Amino acid sequence: MTDKSLIAVLKKFETEGLAAVRDASDLGALERVRVELLGRKEGSISVVLRGLSNVPPDERPTVGQEANRVKEILSRAIVERESSFIEGTSISHEDLTLPSRATWEGAIHPVTQAVDEISKIFRDLGFTRARGPEADTEWYNFEALNTPLDHPAADEQDTLYLTDSVLLRSHTSPVQMRTMEKHDPPIRIIAPGWVYRRDTYDATHTPAFMQVEGLVIDEGITFVDFKATLAEFARRYWGPDTEVRFRPSFFPFTEPSAEVDVKRVVTRQDGTREEMEWLEIMGAGMVDPAVIENAGYDPERYTGFAFGMGPGRIAMIKHGVDDLRRFFENDVRFLGQFTS
Ligand code: PHE
Numbered sequence: 104m105t106d107k108s109l110i111a112v113l114k115k116f117e118t119e120g121l122a123a124v125r126d127a128s129d130l131g132a133l134e135r136v137r138v139e140l141l142g143r144k145e146g147s148i149s150v151v152l153r154g155l156s157n158v159p160p161d162e163r164p165t166v167g168q169e170a171n172r173v174k175e176i177l178s179r180a181i182v183e184r185e186s187s188f189i190e191g192t193s194i195s196h197e198d199l200t201l202p203s204r205a206t207w208e209g210a211i212h213p214v215t216q217a218v219d220e221i222s223k224i225f226r227d228l229g230f231t232r233a234r235g236p237e238a239d240t241e242w243y244n245f246e247a248l249n250t251p252l253d254h255p256a257a258d259e260q261d262t263l264y265l266t267d268s269v270l271l272r273s274h275t276s277p278v279q280m281r282t283m284e285k286h287d288p289p290i291r292i293i294a295p296g297w298v299y300r301r302d303t304y305d306a307t308h309t310p311a312f313m314q315v316e317g318l319v320i321d322e323g324i325t326f327v328d329f330k331a332t333l334a335e336f337a338r339r340y341w342g343p344d345t346e347v348r349f350r351p352s353f354f355p356f357t358e359p360s361a362e363v364d365v366k367r368v369v370t371r372q373d374g375t376r377e378e379m380e381w382l383e384i385m386g387a388g389m390v391d392p393a394v395i396e397n398a399g400y401d402p403e404r405y406t407g408f409a410f411g412m413g414p415g416r417i418a419m420i421k422h423g424v425d426d427l428r429r430f431f432e433n434d435v436r437f438l439g440q441f442t443s
């Protein structure tokens with residue numbers, strides 16, 4: 104064959120090949136066209152290129168160039184057709200220098216994280232979780248807990264009443280009585296939940312906040328169990344070097360009552376240890392026999408302890424947040440810092 108006729112054949116391959124590529128209706132058909140034209144063994148163009156040794160030496164460069172040009176054009180057409188089948192992508196137009204889009208990742212709210220960590224520690228200590236209603240009666244919120252209705256806490260100044268005797272619970276302690284009514288001792292529960300008070304909204308108060316209540320009732324529970332359990336909780340939450348102190352206090356439903364304080368020891372990056380200041384983390388005490396009696400248990404046989412803590416305050420201390428309102432504003436720039 105002369106180079107003229109070979110070049111005509113290549114032209115024919117080009118026109119017919121481009122038409123075949125255009126007509127390929129799916130990726131399978133396109134692949135068959137590719138093999139027919141460019142397949143290494145039997146592909147038309149490959150056959151021509153392999154046959155170049157039979158072309159007279161002075162004609163070889165022209166035929167070779169033409170064969171490579173047609174090969175190039177057909178390959179490009181095949182790649183383009185291929186990307187048209189893959190929706191929305193065009194390989195030739197992709198800008199690989201574009202910065203990638205930011206991915207949004209959800210995060211657990213820092214107060215919920217505190218509730219979860221507290222719950223896990225008490226679960227490891229053998230506690231289960233209990234719950235009670237947020238709208239409750241004066242009986243469960245106050246009277247059953249040995250708090251007369253003329254006690255200042257029952258005052259309308261502090262409590263959000265829904266009707267004459269139904270209110271939004273001002274603490275999670277009503278879950279103590281609701282649990283004791285349903286179950287016989289031994290009882291070992293925590294009850295996380297929302298509580299409500301007629302408080303101004305400022306850096307350290309919000310009208311709705313969370314508490315985690317705890318209650319243990321059994322035969323032979325002593326002040327030692329009380330102190331040891333809460334000290335163990337504090338060390339597991341704040342670190343093994345944490346110091347714990349019990350300061351005498353008063354709650355109508357516990358006797359004796361205590362405020363529990365912790366002193367954390369922080370180890371700096373350079374290895375130096377710094378003792379932090381004392382922080383109050385909960386109210387607690389031995390369950391008053393009057394409460395045990397209200398539950399219908401024999402106060403001669405059963406004793407126990409109870410505690411209540413604010414995970415919002417605990418989260419503030421833990422993360423060095425100085426304004427409680429940050430936890431309620433739901434600003435993602437703030438909340439995004441607590442992914443873990
Ligand atoms: N209910 C108390 C409060 O809201 C806390 C507390 C719970 C104290 C249980 C003693 C025992 O402040």
